Amino acid sequence: MDYLWAPWRLAYVTNASGGASGGADSCIFCSSADPSRDDLVLVRSASCYAILNLYPYNNGHLMIVLNRHVATLSATTDGEQADLMRLTRHAEIALTEAYSPHGINIGINLGRPAGAGVLDHLHVHLVPRWNGDANFMTVVGNVRVLPEDLASTAAKLRPIFQRLGREDR
Numbered sequence: 001m002d003y004l005w006a007p008w009r010l011a012y013v014t015n016a017s018g019g020a021s022g023g024a025d026s027c028i029f030c031s032s033a034d035p036s037r038d039d040l041v042l043v044r045s046a047s048c049y050a051i052l053n054l055y056p057y058n059n060g061h062l063m064i065v066l067n068r069h070v071a072t073l074s075a076t077t078d079g080e081q082a083d084l085m086r087l088t089r090h091a092e093i094a095l096t097e098a099y100s101p102h103g104i105n106i107g108i109n110l111g112r113p114a115g116a117g118v119l120d121h122l123h124v125h126l127v128p129r130w131n132g133d134a135n136f137m138t139v140v141g142n143v144r145v146l147p148e149d150l151a152s153t154a155a156k157l158r159p160i161f162q163r164l165g166r167e168d169r
């Protein structure tokens with residue numbers, strides 16, 4: 001299990017301290033909730049947004065992030081929970097269509113010992129997995145070599161999220 005959950009230990013950004021004093025002002029996810037910061041954002045819903053991980057563990061590694069700066073599921077409303085799961089479902093569909101992975105890790109880390117990179121802003125990770133993928137994903141000097149850039153990933157996933165959003169209405 002340690003190995004399976006290792007991807008969650010990657011920080012979202014290297015300088016995201018996410019310390020105990022980190023409020024909404026210094027929060028990377030709160031700043032990404034700003035509509036002007038759309039380079040990595042794939043879709044926005046009423047309570048959440050989907051965003052690519054800046055340092056993906058695998059192609060398509062994305063996160064569903066609550067708009068509101070809360071740390072735990074216990075602090076969320078019924079509406080936020082429904083929206084969070086709805087977007088997570090869309091992400092599962094989009095990743096499956098775009099990448100045909102053999103599996104997907106879907107997980108939430110609460111707190112530093114659990115591997116959270118951003119401690120106090122709730123988010124769900126989705127990481128597509130392929131048979132044997134851990135064998136070739138080597139880390140050299142903290143730089144992961146991936147065969148696809150983030151702009152290409154976003155271009156593949158955005159239209160699928162948009163279609164799924166329309167189908168839900």
Ligand SMILES: [Zn+2]
Pocket residue numbers: 023024027028029030031068069070120121
């Ligand atoms: Zn925040």
